[in-house]
Structures are given as C-alpha cells and as structure tokens.
Amino acid sequence: MEFIPQMVPDFDKCEADACYEYMLSNGFVTEFTKTKEMEDMIVQYTGAKHCFMVNNGTISLVLGLLALGVKVGDYVVVPNLTMIATANAVCLLGAHPILVDVNDDDLTIGLTYLNDILDKYKPKVIIHVSLNGRCNKLREIRDYCDKYHIGLLEDSAQCMGIFYKGKHLGRYGHIGSFSFSSPKIISTGQGGALITDNDELAIKIRSLKDFGRHTSGGDFHPYFGINCKFTDIQAVIGIEQMKKLPNRVIRKREIWNIYYNRLSKITNMIHNSSETWIPWFVDIYVDDPISLGKYLKENKIGTRYIYPPINTQPIYKNTKYNTIYQNYSNDITEKWSKRGLWLPSSTKLTDDEIGYICDKVEYFLIRDKKESTQLNSN
Numbered sequence: 426m427e428f429i430p431q432m433v434p435d436f437d438k439c440e441a442d443a444c445y446e447y448m449l450s451n452g453f454v455t456e457f458t459k460t461k462e463m464e465d466m467i468v469q470y471t472g473a474k475h476c477f478m479v480n481n482g483t484i485s486l487v488l489g490l491l492a493l494g495v496k497v498g499d500y501v502v503v504p505n506l507t508m509i510a511t512a513n514a515v516c517l518l519g520a521h522p523i524l525v526d527v528n529d530d531d532l533t534i535g536l537t538y539l540n541d542i543l544d545k546y547k548p549k550v551i552i553h554v555s556l557n558g559r560c561n562k563l564r565e566i567r568d569y570c571d572k573y574h575i576g577l578l579e580d581s582a583q584c585m586g587i588f589y590k591g592k593h594l595g596r597y598g599h600i601g602s603f604s605f606s607s608p609k610i611i612s613t614g615q616g617g618a619l620i621t622d623n624d625e626l627a628i629k630i631r632s633l634k635d636f637g638r639h640t641s642g643g644d645f646h647p648y649f650g651i652n653c654k655f656t657d658i659q660a661v662i663g664i665e666q667m668k669k670l671p672n673r674v675i676r677k678r679e680i681w682n683i684y685y686n687r688l689s690k691i692t693n694m695i696h697n698s699s700e701t702w703i704p705w706f707v708d709i710y711v712d713d714p715i716s717l718g719k720y721l722k723e724n725k726i727g728t729r730y731i732y733p734p735i736n737t738q739p740i741y742k743n744t745k746y747n748t749i750y751q752n753y754s755n756d757i758t759e760k761w762s763k764r765g766l767w768l769p770s771s772t773k774l775t776d777d778e779i780g781y782i783c784d785k786v787e788y789f790l791i792r793d794k795k796e797s798t799q800l801n802s803n
C-alpha cells in the first residue's frame with residue numbers, strides 16, 4: 426500500500442487542459458482577463474462586492490491591515506492559536522500583535538478577553554481566524570468592532586466554500602482574506618484573495634497590490650503600493666478549482682462524517698452541527714498526539730500536529746517581537762494545541778483509505794487503554 430499523505434492538492438486533467446490551452450493563447454501570463462474571471466467567480470460564490478487576487482494568503486493579510494490603516498506601533502489583536510502568518514503579517518508592518526486566548530467550543534478569539542485589552546491598548550484591528558472553518562461568534566465580534574470602531578480583518582485562509590448563518594466566511598469582516606496555497610480547500614499552488622463590500626477599501630486594496638497605480642500599466646502613482654499581483658496561468662487553474670468547489674464541499678463533509686462516526690467516541694472531535702460547515706482538515710484531540718502520529722507514520726499514514734501557541738514559537742518567545750501576551754489562568758490555546766492532530770484530509774482520499782486510517786487510530790487508542798488498565802491492575 427502507498428503512503429497516505431496528510432494532504433495533497435486535488436488536480437486532474439481539467440487543470441492540465443486549461444493550462445495547455447492558455448499557453449497557446451498568446452497570453453502575457455501575468456494577471457489579466459483570467460485573473461478577473463477568477464475574481465468574478467469568487468464574487469459570485471461568496472456574494473462579496475469586490476475581490477482581488479494576490480500572490481499569497483500572507484500578503485493578503487498584510488494588504489488588508491494596510492488598507493484598514495494599520496501603522497507602525499499600532500496594536501492588532503491576533504488569536505494565540507493560528508498559523509504563524511497571521512501574527513507575522515502584523516509584525517511585518519511594525520505593529521504589535523496582542524495574542525489572545527481562544528474559545529473552548531470553536532477555537533476562535535474569545536470575546537470575553539477583548540474587554541481586558543480594549544482600554545489599555547486601543548487596538549486598531551482585530552484579526553479573526555476561523556480555525557478549520559469554525560466560528561460561533563463572528564456576528565458578535567463584528568458588532569463589537571463596529572461599536573468600538575475597530576477594523577475587522579477575517580483571516581479565512583482555511584474557509585473557501587464555508588458559510589456561517591447564510592453568509593460566506595470572510596464577509597463578516599470589513600475585509601476577508603483567503604489563501605490558495607497547496608494544502609488549502611482549493612489551490613493554485615500559491616495565491617491569495619481579499620474580499621470586501623466596502624468601495625473605499627476596494628480602491629485602497631487595488632492600488633496597494635499594483636504599485637499604487639490609478640490605472641494598470643500606467644506610470645502615475647497617486648498612492649503607495651507594491652507588487653502583489655497574481656498570474657493568469659494560476660488563474661486558469663483557480664477557475665477549474667472554483668468549478669469543482671461545490672462538489673468538493675460535499676466530499677469534505679462526507680469525509681468528516683465517516684471519520685466522525687468512527688472516531689468521535691474514542692477521541693475528542695469538535696463537531697459543528699451547521700449544515701454549511703465543513704472542516705479544512707479533520708482534527709482529532711487525544712492525550713498523546715505525538716505517539717499516535719508516530720504510530721500512524723509507521724503504518725504509512727501522514728498526519729500533522731496542530732499549531733503550537735504563537736507565544737511559544739521561538740521567534741515570539743525569545744525576542745517577544747513586541748508582542749503583548751496576557752497569561753490566562755485557564756489556557757485554552759495550550760490545552761487544545763498540545764492534544765491536536767490533523768488526520769489525512771485530501772478530497773482525493775477514498776472511503777477505504779479512511780476506513781483503514783480509522784482502524785489504525787482505533788487500534789492504537791484501544792490498545793493503549795488496555796495496556797494502561799493492565800498496568801493499573803498489576
């Protein structure tokens with residue numbers, strides 16, 4: 426049997442043919458009509474008013490922060506449980522991340538912690554990360570931001586295809602940010618996008634990603650901007666991926682359900698009953714994810730550990746990077762982070778493969794339990 430990777434992107438002949446055709450079309454390869462077509466598809470799918478493709482999902486966060494007016498020395502709220510890019514985007518601008526703990530039920534920024542921060546730091550922006558597509562308090566977070574005039578940037582890198590209470594993720598924020606890197610729900614190898622319903626923010630984003638130009642190709646620069654452009658060759662891949670998104674969402678849910686039916690009694694799985702929720706990856710929480718990961722690897726199954734808390738990453742721990750971290754007595758980020766394991770989650774997985782993975786997880790955990798009961802009875 427072949428090794429089952431934790432994640433592989435899902436491409437086939439559709440993408441291959443589209444690339445072939447594009448390369449024979451005398452296109453300039455850089456972003457142009459195909460990129461516009463992909464942006465229009467995202468607008469259509471998410472319901473957002475504007476969409477801008479950029480080179481990746483870290484730069485999209487940086488541009489989102491710039492468009493929302495973040496400057497050197499400003500404070501930006503970041504969940505302590507997220508991919509490192511969320512915090513690094515803040516640091517790149519010379520702003521300070523305030524790392525806050527997450528909720529127990531959805532692993533997103535805890536509203537209750539925000540009050541401690543508000544008066545002391547007056548944050549300019551809150552970055553909400555719907556980790557693994559989960560969010561139970563996004564509306565409340567948006568209301569909170571509006572009440573206190575704070576910008577809301579949604580890092581929805583893991584959320585393409587996911588709706589919450591009738592609205593696509595990324596649309597609760599003033600700006601939403603997506604990633605299309607290889608492991609994401611749909612992929613263009615690298616790539617990112619920003620969506621917004623706000624015309625003024627749209628103008629800012631458009632010029633920020635294209636040297637601060639008024640019109641593309643011109644040499645007149647009324648604004649500040651750099652080059653974060655996408656390419657049409659990626660866009661033709663993205664267009665094919667967008668066409669597959671509805672079916673991919675269905676398959677993602679099926680995959681979760683198979684795992685959930687088998688494993689939710691012996692591991693901790695954070696279920697979300699919303700019909701429109703799908704996980705990016707299948708995450709389980711166990712006492713010893715490291716041993717389980719090793720055991721699965723011996724059985725040709727790839728896994729990945731959930732992110733360590735940002736405040737424990739060497740770069741943030743050793744230099745502090747001007748980070749504000751409050752110590753919480755009940756550290757929920759730490760509690761989940763040290764127990765979490767992502768299981769194979771590609772839409773290329775077959776039901777048989779998932780069955781095999783569940784067998785191995787089950788065997789490991791039940792064997793473990795038997796051994797410890799034996800030890801206890803000895």
Ligand SMILES: *Cc1c(COP(=O)(O)O)cnc(C)c1O
Pocket residue numbers: 481482483484507508510511554580582583604605606615616617
């Ligand atoms: C993947 C990811 C990013 C970074 O996106 P890239 O396209 O890899 O730069 C940022 N935030 C979160 C939550 C992510 O999962």
